[in-house]
Amino acid sequence: MVSKxxxxxTFLPDDVIVQVSHKDQSVLELALRVGLPLNHTCGGFGTCGTCMVFVRKGLEKLPPRNEIEAELASDRGFSDEERLCCQMEPIDGLVLEIPESKV
Ligand code: FES
Incomplete structure (x- = not known):
């Protein structure tokens, strides 16, 4: 899993470094491919919020939330660092923390 x-x-809290494949359309796809314990109750449609992670590094590299994510984030009162893995592009150098309750 570690790429040179x-x-x-990188996924916290366990410091798991995952190489991005050209096939990964979203961070959720990448995480599931390597067996990380990320919930995804709605199947990646941006409606359940269970795939939320905290962006600890690289927030400035991410594009703004899309419409689907923006609606859920506003409903739930997400902070800027709280992003949905299913709506997030797998961008190099991101450091994402999976909330303790999900690990
Ligand atoms: S999997 Fe449901 S919001 Fe991402």
Missing amino acids: SGKSI
Whole structure:
């Protein structure tokens, strides 16, 4: 799972470094591919909020929330760091913390 080169994303709290594959359309897809315990009750449609993680590094690299995520974030009162894995592009260098309750 640890890559020596190429794009990678780090998942806390266990410091799991995952190499981004060109097939990964979202961070959720990438996380599930390597067996990380990320909930995704709605199946990645951006409506359940269970795939939320805290962006600890790289927030400035992420595009703004799309419409689907923006609506849920506003309903739930998410902070800027709280983002949905199913709506997030797998961008190199992100450090994402899976909330303790999900690990
Ligand atoms: S999987 Fe439901 S919001 Fe992301």
